[in-house]
Amino acid sequence: MELCLRHLSVAFGGHPVLRDISCVPAAGRITAIMGPNGCGKTTLLRCIAGLLSPDAGAVTLDGAPVGDLTARALAQQVAFVRQHAQTDFEFTAFETVLMGRNPWQRRLQNESQADWDIVERCMRQTGTWHLRLAKPMQMSGGELQRVMIARALAQETPLLLLDEPVSNLDIAHQIDIMRLLRGAAGKTTLIVIHDLNLALQYCDDLLLLHDGALLYHGPIAEGLTPERIATVYGVDAHVDRGHILFDYDGLS
Amino acid sequence: MKRDDVPRLTKGRANPWVLLLLTVLLLAAMAAGCLYGAVDFGWDEIGQSPIFWQLRLPRVVMSALVGAILAVSGTAYQSIFRNPLTDPYVLGISSGASLGAAVAILLGLEAWLWGVGGVALVAALLTVLLIYRIASIGNRMHTTTLLLTGVCLTLLISALISFLMVLHQEKMDTIIFWTMGSFGNSSWSDVTLLAPVAVVGIGVVLWYSRDLNLLLAGSEAARSMGVEVETVKRVLLLATTLMVAFAVSCCGVIGFVGLIVPHAVRLVAGPDNRRLVPYSMLCGAFFVVVCDTLSRTIMRPSELPVGSLTALVGAPLFIYLLYRNKKTY
Numbered sequence: 001m002e003l004c005l006r007h008l009s010v011a012f013g014g015h016p017v018l019r020d021i022s023c024v025p026a027a028g029r030i031t032a033i034m035g036p037n038g039c040g041k042t043t044l045l046r047c048i049a050g051l052l053s054p055d056a057g058a059v060t061l062d063g064a065p066v067g068d069l070t071a072r073a074l075a076q077q078v079a080f081v082r083q084h085a086q087t088d089f090e091f092t093a094f095e096t097v098l099m100g101r102n103p104w105q106r107r108l109q110n111e112s113q114a115d116w117d118i119v120e121r122c123m124r125q126t127g128t129w130h131l132r133l134a135k136p137m138q139m140s141g142g143e144l145q146r147v148m149i150a151r152a153l154a155q156e157t158p159l160l161l162l163d164e165p166v167s168n169l170d171i172a173h174q175i176d177i178m179r180l181l182r183g184a185a186g187k188t189t190l191i192v193i194h195d196l197n198l199a200l201q202y203c204d205d206l207l208l209l210h211d212g213a214l215l216y217h218g219p220i221a222e223g224l225t226p227e228r229i230a231t232v233y234g235v236d237a238h239v240d241r242g243h244i245l246f247d248y249d250g251l252s
Numbered sequence: 253m254k255r256d257d258v259p260r261l262t263k264g265r266a267n268p269w270v271l272l273l274l275t276v277l278l279l280a281a282m283a284a285g286c287l288y289g290a291v292d293f294g295w296d297e298i299g300q301s302p303i304f305w306q307l308r309l310p311r312v313v314m315s316a317l318v319g320a321i322l323a324v325s326g327t328a329y330q331s332i333f334r335n336p337l338t339d340p341y342v343l344g345i346s347s348g349a350s351l352g353a354a355v356a357i358l359l360g361l362e363a364w365l366w367g368v369g370g371v372a373l374v375a376a377l378l379t380v381l382l383i384y385r386i387a388s389i390g391n392r393m394h395t396t397t398l399l400l401t402g403v404c405l406t407l408l409i410s411a412l413i414s415f416l417m418v419l420h421q422e423k424m425d426t427i428i429f430w431t432m433g434s435f436g437n438s439s440w441s442d443v444t445l446l447a448p449v450a451v452v453g454i455g456v457v458l459w460y461s462r463d464l465n466l467l468l469a470g471s472e473a474a475r476s477m478g479v480e481v482e483t484v485k486r487v488l489l490l491a492t493t494l495m496v497a498f499a500v501s502c503c504g505v506i507g508f509v510g511l512i513v514p515h516a517v518r519l520v521a522g523p524d525n526r527r528l529v530p531y532s533m534l535c536g537a538f539f540v541v542v543c544d545t546l547s548r549t550i551m552r553p554s555e556l557p558v559g560s561l562t563a564l565v566g567a568p569l570f571i572y573l574l575y576r577n578k579k580t581y
Contacts, residue, residue, distance in 0.1 A: 051472050075478030086470045088334075090523040094261040099466055103478030107459065110264050132261055155477065 001077060001158040002027060003048065003188060007057035010043055017043045019213045020057070025205065027158075030181060030189040032199040032220060035209035036233055041192045042083065044209070045161050048190065049080040061159070075103035079152035083163040083192075085144050087136040093147045094132040097123055100154030122153040126180055142173040149177065153184060160184065162191045166198065178202035196224060196237075196244045208232060263522060266530045270521075274534035278316065281538050285312040285545040290552050306439070314438040315544040315558070316537040317450050318499045319509055323536020325492040326510030327517075327528050328457045331464040332485055333395050339511035340496045343402045343489075346507075347409035348379025349500040350431045354416050357426050368430070373501035379405065380493050395485075432557035433506035435544050442502045453495030457529055460484055464525040508562040509536055512570045519573045539566070 003025050010018040017040045025031045033041045046052040048059050050066040058065045061077055069077075079100070091099075100122075101115045123129040126146045136144055145165060152160060162181070166174040174195070181189055182202055190207075193199045199206070199220060206223035208216040210232045216223045224244060229237045236247035286308055287293050298304045325340035333342075341347075352375025353368050361367030383405055387398040413431070417424045457464075463484045466474040475481045496510075513536045514528065521527050543561040550556070 049476055051475060071475055071480045072478040075476060078476070080472075080476040082470075082473060086468070086473060089468045090518075091465070091468070092261070095524070096469070098262060099469065099477055102462065102466055105462075107462070111262070116258055116261075151477075 001188070002060075002062055003159060004060045004063075005044075005048070005057070006060065008044070008047060008054050008059065009056040010040070010047065010052065010054050017212050018047070018054070019211075021209075021212075021214045022057075023207065023214060023217045025188060025190060025207070027188050028186050029204040030191060030202065031205040031207055032203035033190055033192045033207045033209065034194070034196070034199060034232075035215075039209045039232075040212040041209060042163055044207075045080070045163050045190065045192060048159075049078055049161055050074045051080075072103050075155060075157075077157050078159045078161060079155040079157040081145075081148050081152045081160075081162040081165055083167075085136070085148045087144065090135060092132065093128060093134050093136075093139070093150075094119065094123070096136070096147055097128075097150045097154050100151040103155060118156065119150075119154055122150040123147075125153065125183070126150040127176065142169045145169065145173075146177065146180075149180065158186075158188060160187045160189045162189070164192050164194065167194060174198060196229070200224060200242065200244065263524060263527060266527045271530060271534065274531065274538070278534055278538045278541065281541045281545070282312050282316060285315070285541050288545060289548040290555070310440045310443050311435045311438040311544070312541060313443050314446065314503060315435050315540045317443070317446050318435075318503055318506065319513075319537040319540025320454060320533045321446075321450050321495045321499045321536075322506065322510040322540070323513040323517075323532040324454050324457050324529055325496050326536075327514040327525065327532045328464060328488050328492050329510075330514055331467050331525055332488060333399055334468060334470075335399065336515065337511070338399070339507075340492065341406070341500075341505065341507070341510070342399060343493065344379040344383050344405045344409070345376045345493065345496050345500055346505040347406040347413070349373070349376035349497065350413055350427075350505060351375055351379075351409050351416075353430045353501075353504070354413050354427045357423055357430070358416065358420055362426075369501040373497055376497040376500055377493075379409070380497070429557055430504045431559075433504035433559035434555070434557055435503050436555060438503065446498055446502055449495050449498045453491045454529075454533055456487060456491035460488055461525040461529045464488075464529075465523075468523070504559070506540065506559045506562055508559070508566045509540055512566045513539055516570055516573050519577050 005021055005023050008018055008021040009016065021044065033044060035041055043052065047054050048066065050069065053067050060066070066074060097119045098111060098115065101111065101118065105111065105115070120129065123132060126149050128143065128146045128150050131139060131143055131147065139147065149165065166177050169177065178198060181191065191203065203220050205218065206216060206220040207214065208223060208228060215232060216228060226237050226239065229235060237244050286304070289308060291303060293301060293304055322340050329338040329340060329342065330336060349372040352372040356368040356371035361371065383398065383401045387394055387401045413427070417427055463474070463479045466477055466479045467481070471481045514532050517528055517531045517535055521531055540562065543565055544558045546565070547556040547558045547561045
């Protein structure tokens with residue numbers, strides 16, 4: 001499956017959010033989407049997920065614009081883990097993950113053995129199997145996030161989009177989730193992430209946005225240079241043995 | 253995963269045994285409703301009694317139909333709007349219909365078949381259309397705006413009805429009786445009108461019951477899991493609105509059923525709409541049949557408005573269920 005972004009532009013109320021973005025994220029690799037708050041990262045993901053139609057340009061999957069696909073066809077190819085999960089409902093974690101099987105089920109058809117097996121596998125993979133009878137309100141933020149990722153995995157899509165999946169988690173859970181995504185073999189993964197070092201550690205490629213425009217697309221190790229970090233974030237940094245160190249108050 | 257483990261994790265679709273049990277209960281309630289009333293019948297008398305065939309039986313069938321319609325619509329609305337306080341009247345159907353009925357009564361249209369009901373139906377649909385029109389932005393529906401517009405217009409129309417009643421005090425009783433609901437004038441022609449609407453409307457909600465589950469996860473999440481959110485919402489709102497408007501035009505505004513029955517069923521059967529919709533349908537029908545029977549018998553020969561009975565019986569029952577389930581919240 002080939003994902004392709006062509007001359008993508010979006011504006012909200014006359015204010016441009018994405019400007020003429022064209023790129024082909026590499027299949028089967030993890031691409032970090034980075035840039036400061038408000039630079040259009042979530043908007044970009046929403047365009048790819050078919051939740052927002054761009055003002056100009058198009059997102060295509062194997063040549064077909066996502067806007068032309070039915071919700072069902074799109075959901076068989078793209079899974080989207082949103083930044084904030086809905087928590088005020090009464091379904092158990094197992095039932096929540098089972099919902100991810102929806103695009104593959106016929107109407108009025110009950111779940112099959114295959115569906116249940118996939119749900120169990122995805123929950124074990126995300127370390128949430130022990131939570132299978134828990135309701136959203138009984139789970140911690142990290143647990144809920146992992147359940148949402150399990151639901152997206154249960155959709156069995158070639159493309160996985162995640163909007164800040166680790167932002168509210170402690171470092172141990174952040175590493176857990178990034179490892180998990182590395183282990184989700186063969187998926188093309190696009191992930192909005194703020195932690196430069198975590199991205200450097202676990203992502204293959206980088207899509208760096210600056211004021212809604214694409215500043216860099218390529219291997220992450222070459223992309224996160226002190227010059228670009230200074231341009232995009234306005235922060236002084238230097239790279240030391242594969243780690244990025246920041247100049248917090250001009251002392252370094 | 254072993255097949256035996258699954259029922260503990262998810263109950264899935266409706267259990268046929270529960271459906272059978274609820275159907276038997278409903279039929280028993282309908283039988284009791286047929287036998288008891290302003291006049292009691294014995295089994296041997298019903299064969300030749302025109303009162304039984306022309307008044308009692310259609311009335312019991314109507315109360316079952318209306319109960320099913322209100323409970324199923326309430327279930328659907330609560331999932332579409334993701335708001336536990338929504339009931340089938342939240343989009344102004346009840347107030348629109350009441351205003352239409354009040355105007356029809358004041359114009360003396362009661363003598364005509366469908367006079368009051370017809371005007372009520374048209375007024376209900378016009379009110380809902382007006383609310384949609386106000387609340388739709390582009391070709392999307394904003395559910396919060398829809399709810400707020402509904403609540404606001406409902407209050408406005410209620411004020412208009414009070415105004416009409418004060419101006420025409422001689423007709424006040426008729427109007428009040430209508431706004432509290434009654435099956436007193438039910439006939440077979442009502443049944444033949446409402447039954448097909450109910451079958452189609454409830455069928456549509458059953459058809460989309462899994463989509464209702466996904467809508468509970470939020471519109472965007474539902475869309476990324478393959479639900480055509482805007483289409484599904486539109487079709488469901490159209491189907492439920494039509495059947496509630498027809499129900500209200502036949503028998504007035506019967507409150508509480510559409511709000512409480514889905515919640516009561518949810519407390520016992522869980523949140524899955526694939527079970528909730530059929531269970532609510534049968535429980536709603538059962539509940540209204542029982543309330544209508546009580547409204548005819550407890551103070552006979554006079555009759556209470558069934559809408560007050562649904563609240564009198566339903567509220568304590570529901571509070572008991574909430575109390576029993578307190579520890580799970």
